[in-house]
Amino acid sequence: MKYAFYPGCVAKGGCPELYTAAVKVAEKLDIELEEMADVACTGAGCMPTQLSDPINARTFAKAEQMGLPIMTICSTCQGVFSQANHRLQDTDYREEINREYLAEEGLSYQGTTEVKHMLWVLFEDLGVEKLKSLIQRPLDGLKVSPFYGCFLRRPGPIMVPTKEVGGRRGYLEDLTRLLGAENVDISGKTKCCGFPVLTANEESSLGMVAKHAGESKQNGADCMVTPCPLCHLNLDGNQPRAESLKGEKINLPIVHLPQLLGLALGFDADEMQLGKHIVSTKAVNDKVDMLT
Amino acid sequence: MPEYDVLVIGGGAAGLRASIAAKRAGASVALLSKVHPLRTNSALSPGGVNAPLGSDDSAQKFADDIMNAGDGLCNPEAVNALAAEAAGEVVWLERVGVPFNRDGDGRIDRRALGSGSVERAAYADDRTGHMVLHVLHEQFQRYDIPCFKEWFVTSLIQDAGACTGAVALDHRSGRIETFSAGAVILATGGFIQAYRPCTAAVGTTGDGLALGYDLGVGLADMEMVQFHPTVYSAGRTALISEAALSAGARLVNAAGDTVVDAAGLSRAQLAAAVDKAGRNGGGPVSLDLRPVENVASRFPGAAEVVRLMAGLDITQVPVPVRPVAHRAMGGLDTNASGETSVAGLFAVGECAHSGVHGAGRMPGNTLTEAVVFGKRVGEAAAAHAQSAGTRSTSTDQAARDGERLAAITSGGSSGDTLGTIHRELGDVMHANLGVTRTDAGLAEAQETIRGLRDRHGKLRVGNKSRIFNYALTSHLELGNMLKLAEAVALAARGRNESRGAHQRSDSPERDDTSWKAHTVVHQQDGAPKLDRKAVSA
Amino acid sequence: MEVTYKVHREDSQNGGESSFSTYQVDLPEDATVLDGLQKIRDEQDDTLAFRASCCQGTCGECAVRINYKAQFTCTTRIADVTKKGPEILCAPVRNIPVIKDLVFDMDRFTWDKMAAMKPWMEPDDEFAPTENLVPESEMAEVRKTMTCYQCGLCDEGCAVLPVDFDFLGPGAMVKGYRFVMDPRETGPRQEERLAVVEQPKGLWDCVHCYEANGKCARGLEPSSKIMEMRDVSFKHGIKNEKVARHHNSFINSVKQTGWLDERKLVMETEGLTNIGGLMKLLPTAVRAMTRGKMPGRHEKRPGADQIKRIIEKAEESK
Ligand SMILES: Cc1cc2nc3c(=O)[nH]c(=O)nc-3n(C[C@H](O)[C@H](O)[C@H](O)COP(=O)(O)OP(=O)(O)OC[C@H]3O[C@@H](n4cnc5c(N)ncnc54)[C@H](O)[C@@H]3O)c2cc1C
Ligand code: SF4
Ligand code: SF4
Ligand code: SF4
Numbered sequence A: 001m002k003y004a005f006y007p008g009c010v011a012k013g014g015c016p017e018l019y020t021a022a023v024k025v026a027e028k029l030d031i032e033l034e035e036m037a038d039v040a041c042t043g044a045g046c047m048p049t050q051l052s053d054p055i056n057a058r059t060f061a062k063a064e065q066m067g068l069p070i071m072t073i074c075s076t077c078q079g080v081f082s083q084a085n086h087r088l089q090d091t092d093y094r095e096e097i098n099r100e101y102l103a104e105e106g107l108s109y110q111g112t113t114e115v116k117h118m119l120w121v122l123f124e125d126l127g128v129e130k131l132k133s134l135i136q137r138p139l140d141g142l143k144v145s146p147f148y149g150c151f152l153r154r155p156g157p158i159m160v161p162t163k164e165v166g167g168r169r170g171y172l173e174d175l176t177r178l179l180g181a182e183n184v185d186i187s188g189k190t191k192c193c194g195f196p197v198l199t200a201n202e203e204s205s206l207g208m209v210a211k212h213a214g215e216s217k218q219n220g221a222d223c224m225v226t227p228c229p230l231c232h233l234n235l236d237g238n239q240p241r242a243e244s245l246k247g248e249k250i251n252l253p254i255v256h257l258p259q260l261l262g263l264a265l266g267f268d269a270d271e272m273q274l275g276k277h278i279v280s281t282k283a284v285n286d287k288v289d290m291l292t
Numbered sequence B: 001m002p003e004y005d006v007l008v009i010g011g012g013a014a015g016l017r018a019s020i021a022a023k024r025a026g027a028s029v030a031l032l033s034k035v036h037p038l039r040t041n042s043a044l045s046p047g048g049v050n051a052p053l054g055s056d057d058s059a060q061k062f063a064d065d066i067m068n069a070g071d072g073l074c075n076p077e078a079v080n081a082l083a084a085e086a087a088g089e090v091v092w093l094e095r096v097g098v099p100f101n102r103d104g105d106g107r108i109d110r111r112a113l114g115s116g117s118v119e120r121a122a123y124a125d126d127r128t129g130h131m132v133l134h135v136l137h138e139q140f141q142r143y144d145i146p147c148f149k150e151w152f153v154t155s156l157i158q159d160a161g162a163c164t165g166a167v168a169l170d171h172r173s174g175r176i177e178t179f180s181a182g183a184v185i186l187a188t189g190g191f192i193q194a195y196r197p198c199t200a201a202v203g204t205t206g207d208g209l210a211l212g213y214d215l216g217v218g219l220a221d222m223e224m225v226q227f228h229p230t231v232y233s234a235g236r237t238a239l240i241s242e243a244a245l246s247a248g249a250r251l252v253n254a255a256g257d258t259v260v261d262a263a264g265l266s267r268a269q270l271a272a273a274v275d276k277a278g279r280n281g282g283g284p285v286s287l288d289l290r291p292v293e294n295v296a297s298r299f300p301g302a303a304e305v306v307r308l309m310a311g312l313d314i315t316q317v318p319v320p321v322r323p324v325a326h327r328a329m330g331g332l333d334t335n336a337s338g339e340t341s342v343a344g345l346f347a348v349g350e351c352a353h354s355g356v357h358g359a360g361r362m363p364g365n366t367l368t369e370a371v372v373f374g375k376r377v378g379e380a381a382a383a384h385a386q387s388a389g390t391r392s393t394s395t396d397q398a399a400r401d402g403e404r405l406a407a408i409t410s411g412g413s414s415g416d417t418l419g420t421i422h423r424e425l426g427d428v429m430h431a432n433l434g435v436t437r438t439d440a441g442l443a444e445a446q447e448t449i450r451g452l453r454d455r456h457g458k459l460r461v462g463n464k465s466r467i468f469n470y471a472l473t474s475h476l477e478l479g480n481m482l483k484l485a486e487a488v489a490l491a492a493r494g495r496n497e498s499r500g501a502h503q504r505s506d507s508p509e510r511d512d513t514s515w516k517a518h519t520v521v522h523q524q525d526g527a528p529k530l531d532r533k534a535v536s537a
Numbered sequence C: 001m002e003v004t005y006k007v008h009r010e011d012s013q014n015g016g017e018s019s020f021s022t023y024q025v026d027l028p029e030d031a032t033v034l035d036g037l038q039k040i041r042d043e044q045d046d047t048l049a050f051r052a053s054c055c056q057g058t059c060g061e062c063a064v065r066i067n068y069k070a071q072f073t074c075t076t077r078i079a080d081v082t083k084k085g086p087e088i089l090c091a092p093v094r095n096i097p098v099i100k101d102l103v104f105d106m107d108r109f110t111w112d113k114m115a116a117m118k119p120w121m122e123p124d125d126e127f128a129p130t131e132n133l134v135p136e137s138e139m140a141e142v143r144k145t146m147t148c149y150q151c152g153l154c155d156e157g158c159a160v161l162p163v164d165f166d167f168l169g170p171g172a173m174v175k176g177y178r179f180v181m182d183p184r185e186t187g188p189r190q191e192e193r194l195a196v197v198e199q200p201k202g203l204w205d206c207v208h209c210y211e212a213n214g215k216c217a218r219g220l221e222p223s224s225k226i227m228e229m230r231d232v233s234f235k236h237g238i239k240n241e242k243v244a245r246h247h248n249s250f251i252n253s254v255k256q257t258g259w260l261d262e263r264k265l266v267m268e269t270e271g272l273t274n275i276g277g278l279m280k281l282l283p284t285a286v287r288a289m290t291r292g293k294m295p296g297r298h299e300k301r302p303g304a305d306q307i308k309r310i311i312e313k314a315e316e317s318k
């Protein structure tokens, strides 16, 4: 199994621990990664599609040349890619972009590149059996709140396009259980984390952090797991500010998807760089330490 | 006490248009409505709004067609006004935002409503009423007119013979308030909820007609009740515009054979034909929309409402239909400026009878009437208010209404329910005051209605709160409908001929010697009294 | 069939806690939830308050949360909501003050927000003798948008409203869209329209969570419409200053190096003169640095020149 790996800016910037964890975990799972180095940011939904569609077409064309599907580790990247790829299935539109923007570089996108988030890869390509066989340390007793955020789920017709992959709506819960942890539900698990509105309306953004993390905490979770580094930036990085806004302590560790996976595959907290988080993950580390 | 030059009661197409016109004419205006304007009956009309916009059409042709459809009962002044001003109003609606369908030149497209008729209806898919209502509400907001929404008007106020205000109950606060006004416009819609089944929204209970009737205004041509020929109805209703027939839909029996050829039939004739075909033993009549090209995109409203209400897909199967009570032509007797016999009281829209529809309304003329007469009446009311001298508006009526409401919510249960009485009323109206009538049936209906009025009079509402007490307002509405039903039955019994929407199997001929006249019902000592009024030349 | 209605009760004006009332109702198989509510009010409890008008899914008046999902009572069949059990739970739509039982404050929920869109046209040639000439294909798009009932179902699902009730919400944005995209409102009119939708608590406060897309009874995809308006706004020059700075910074960063410089982004967005804003961010930055989390040196990527070329070309063609 081999992928053109698109780590995204945040994993290479604000959340370097995600990159490290993802690369280590992939290796353990026999997923071969060839990192795409010369491609652009997706636009993250912050660039108008008029600018981002051409640069994403370029990324897809590069992967097509490599003959590989793309794997992402960021819901935002995945969401923007999926929507762009959807639009680029329109032949006229794609040809226009090829002609106007890609031809000069000798590139042309044929519309064949598949783009998958690591979470989807686990279930749809690697398979549950294989995954199970590699678990070395079931996370017994760890209580985990899955948090999808928006972009891995919506818009539904694009992110969960067919009945066959309808399970995508429950992969995080499935994975949590598969790894031996206990699933702790919160009402807003598919809601927005607040990151996208941080600049426009900080108070409401922090309000969302307080709501999600607070509810997880209340429901007894030891941590939240998220497939998106932007969710992480807000839920983890801004949790202290959300706390002061609300005037209450939350103190809930937020872990990246590959980190949680890594712990079950036998990596220790240091290898998964849990120490890089803003909210201390000590509670999680301690529980996991007890398991070994 | 809130005071305005013009108080408009009713937030449908007619009320909104009148408010805008009165405001533009320089009057201070407020609008009261028991539901939010966007939730009114006007939102439901699919078919279109008539105007002679085509180069092959003219105001004269339009007027001639209206006179024809009206079967001898039209008031020519009102008809000419409608025909002359329709095009201007429709163009204005377009200018301020109604997204009418376009023809190949980018002009407003027109279509026929009912086969064989002239292509004269401007339309916005089959959601014309919705689009027109929303745009009128936009314009209403533009003029910053106060909107008392979810206020239920309980009475009009009279001083020295003139109407000087109204009393209303605020659903939200439970407060009863007196409004003072130089002119009051009733735009409260029809009373077709007195029928079961019917096509209209639940609030179409004739409140305004009853308010005016109580003040002494006559109710004209109440027997003229239009049935819509192509309505799915089984527990709930879904109306399909007759535009579908012009576009190629067919009326078929269970075997799929065409049972009614709609070509050239007026709405009343079509309703009668569908009714008859349904009784002929060939199984229920269905509207087969499958022959209509691109039916789902041309009739999205029908596709939606039939899917939701009937659970059927118009692109796959024929839809069972029957004639269903739809729109009253009768209403408060007014002239072509909406003036009633009471100074300062105006009426417009479905609650009014200006004589513009005569005995048979052309499909697509109600929306036209609402906007054309809305404008005329709004302007006339503004002029009246501005020229009227000082007025006095007493709060006595509000006190009396308070007592009346208190009486309804005091005392014990009679074992009856509002729903039961309403259903029984609807059933007798449908059966005995339906597509075809007989003297015996009408007499029986009068009897039944009297009995229902007695039962209603004894019925008490247990809920004593005034806040969103819908049982209380339903009680008032049912009282209004019963009062009007009595007038309908009386007028229908009196008119012993057949004309337009009023078909008597015991007097099947049109009788111009005795009945080229309007029926007018007045209230005398609490009882309805029938008069005859000549049709103006 | 025999069903159980469990209905939210509240009388906010008269104080008191909210509670639930339970009613047993016998209804025909194909009855709607509204049929049952009407029957309850008529036969069992005339104090029950709920709204309805057209009873045929055409007016948008009857939104209620039925078994945790906001929908119209008049189009929802009891058979469809009792598949998992005979109980039908009716509650007011979320995030909104209740006035009585299932009647909530539509003014604050929808009407005031719609009005904030200045939703009317004031054409210079309002009384011209003939209509505007518009191709049918363009008018058809406007018509589709105008099928919006202003029912508020999409607002109910919005991610932002629970934390910021003053956000204008997707319903109002759809109303704004109807004008922004109207071919009869071009040039300076369209600029004004964009300024209206871009007002504070408007277009840019949406977190593009796409929740609303699945909620609209008329399939209007409100979230997608918001994103489409953002594209239009970008073409015309973003009018919300802070957002504009963020965008420029973002695009410049990608243009210069192929990817995003988060540190610069934060600084430029807040605006270098905005001391207050910077101070607020400082604690996060300090915490981040002590944990080795501050983004490292931002280097130019291979391929950055091509990326820059593409973006610049795309910007030109706007
Ligand atoms: C299903 C259907 C389809 C139709 N199709 C067509 C068509 O295709 N073309 C056409 O021309 N016509 C059509 N009609 C008829 C047309 O829609 C109505 O006749 C017209 O909308 C009436 O408008 P209005 O403004 O007079 O009254 P309405 O729209 O009924 O408004 C009445 C207003 O009065 C208010 N009100 C009533 N009583 C009170 C009170 N006591 N206190 C305060 N406020 C009160 C109500 O709240 C409401 O705002 C159709 C009607 C229906 C029901
Ligand atoms: S979308 Fe985000 S994480 Fe993804 S590449 Fe761009 S900024 Fe980076
Ligand atoms: S996309 Fe925006 S407006 Fe729509 S629901 Fe999400 S946050 Fe609300
Ligand atoms: S966009 Fe859809 S859900 Fe939102 S208010 Fe309009 S009709 Fe209702």
Ligand code: FES
Residues within 6 Å of the ligand: C051, C052, C053, C054, C055, C056, C057, C058, C059, C060, C061, C062, C063, C072, C073, C074, C075
């Ligand atoms: S009552 Fe009109 S949509 Fe339900």
